[in-house]
Amino acid sequence: MLTIVAPLYNESAVLDSFCQRLLPVLDQLQEQTRVLFVDDGSQDGSWQLVMRLAASDSRIGGLRLSRNFGKEAALTAGLDHVRQGAAIVIDTDLQDPPELIPQLVEQWAQGYDVVYATRRNRLGETWLKKTTALGFYRVMARLSDLAVPQNTGDFRLLSRRSLDALQQLRERQRYMKGLFSWIGFRQTAVQFDRDPRIGGRSKWNYWRLLKLAVEGITSFSTAPLQLATWVGLGSAALAFVYGSWVLGRALLFGDVVRGYPSLMVVILFLGGVQLLALGVIGEYLGRNYAETKQRPLYFVDASIGVPVPSAADPVMSATDTPSQS
Structure with missing residues (x-):
């Protein structure tokens, strides 16, 4: 047949x-x-x-x-x-x-x-x-x-x-x-x-x-989840290095109020990375939710x-x- x-x-x-x-x-x-x-x-x-x-x-x-x-x-x-x-x-x-x-x-x-x-x-x-x-x-x-x-x-x-x-x-x-x-x-x-x-x-x-x-x-x-993890770690490392540089410059040369554009770039970049990671996690979470309902x-x-x-x-x-x- x-x-x-x-x-x-x-x-x-x-x-x-x-x-x-x-x-x-x-x-x-x-x-x-x-x-x-x-x-x-x-x-x-x-x-x-x-x-x-x-x-x-x-x-x-x-x-x-x-x-x-x-x-x-x-x-x-x-x-x-x-x-x-x-x-x-x-x-x-x-x-x-x-x-x-x-x-x-x-x-x-x-x-x-x-x-x-x-x-x-x-x-x-x-x-x-x-x-x-x-x-x-x-x-x-x-x-x-x-x-x-x-x-x-x-x-x-x-x-x-x-x-x-x-x-x-x-x-x-x-x-x-x-x-x-x-x-x-x-x-x-x-x-x-x-x-x-x-x-x-x-x-x-x-x-x-x-x-x-x-x-x-x-x-x-599960590579997208792993990618979100590595992107998060990389962003955290860059943010730590940049924060250390800002702190060191303030201690050595004083606290001068400058760098508003670069600050906004960093904030928007980290916010975008976080939303991207949440979106990836949400995709997998939504699939788990659909599976748990056990609909025909x-x-x-x-x-x-x-x-x-x-x-x-x-x-x-x-x-x-x-x-x-």
């Missing part, structure tokens, strides 16, 4: 084209296949389109979340509902070509548990988007002990034991690319050229990408062609309460 998990949010403009390219690829595979769409609270009729597609092909199923929980939660919901076999994660915007799936399956057949698709070229993306993405991966590699593959998105194949491992990771602040790497097992890459979007608009603006970058760094590294990762509002898990299921009962429609 091979399940294609496709999270989506307001993607009605591309769903038909996605299925037209995906289903012929699945027809060529020897494995039994199905497609699981996860609608993350779309407002453009995407769910109605998923229902129509499911009615036309028995291999297609869907989950509709009760609201927009974010892509990481939607992806988690889809993977949680893969109860047999392996899964392939792919976006519906066709930037990740479905024609690459047989190569992922081939590597899986050779014994790899995680087969991720690495982008050789990122067609249709601006110079700024490529530069900031490269910068993030480099910062992540420096700050974290976790080796996250560069230029690699969510497009990948996950074996059964990889999925079982992921279902044990129920943290609320989720950076899925990091979790995919953190579980370990045998992993390999398949190179491809990423295509531009065929329709619709990307939901990932720079603000959301920045939030995701902060999520990834704070989820897998998502709720399922409706499902099509997806078995409803029993209440005794240790994963599903702790994460959602799906309903059948």
Whole structure:
């Protein structure tokens, strides 16, 4: 069994084209296949389109979340509902070509548990988007002990034991690319050229990408806290040296009221450093607060062609309460 998990949010403009390219690829595979769409609270009729597609092909199923929980939660919901076999994660915007799936399956057949698709070229993306993405991966590699593959998105194949491992990771602040790497097992890459979007608009603006970058760094590294500590120590040392110099000059040459500009610079510098350190501490404290509440990762509002898990299921009962429609 091979399940294609496709999270989506307001993607009605591309769903038909996605299925037209995906289903012929699945027809060529020897494995039994199905497609699981996860609608993350779309407002453009995407769910109605998923229902129509499911009615036309028995291999297609869907989950509709009760609201927009974010892509990481939607992806988690889809993977949680893969109860047999392996899964392939792919976006519906066709930037990740479905024609690459047989190569992922081939590597899986050779014994790899995680087969991720690495982008050789990122067609249709601006110079700024490529530069900031490269910068993030480099910062992540420096700050974290976790080796996250560069230029690699969510497009990948996950074996059964990889999925079982992921279902044990129920943290609320989720950076899925990091979790995919953190579980370990045998992993390999398949190179491809990423295509531009065929329709619709990307939901990932720079603000959301920045939030995701902060999520990834704070989820897998304490380096920002350590940096705040070292910056604080350095600032304290500079302030001590400067204070000693001011005191020595006053003792030797008298107390002359001068240096107001330099005094303001020092005060503003130390105040800025303190606020920066408090902000970093606040980011980690906020994540601890979210974890202690133990809220479910998502709720399922409706499902099509997806078995409803029993209440005794240790994963599903702790994460959602799906309903059948």
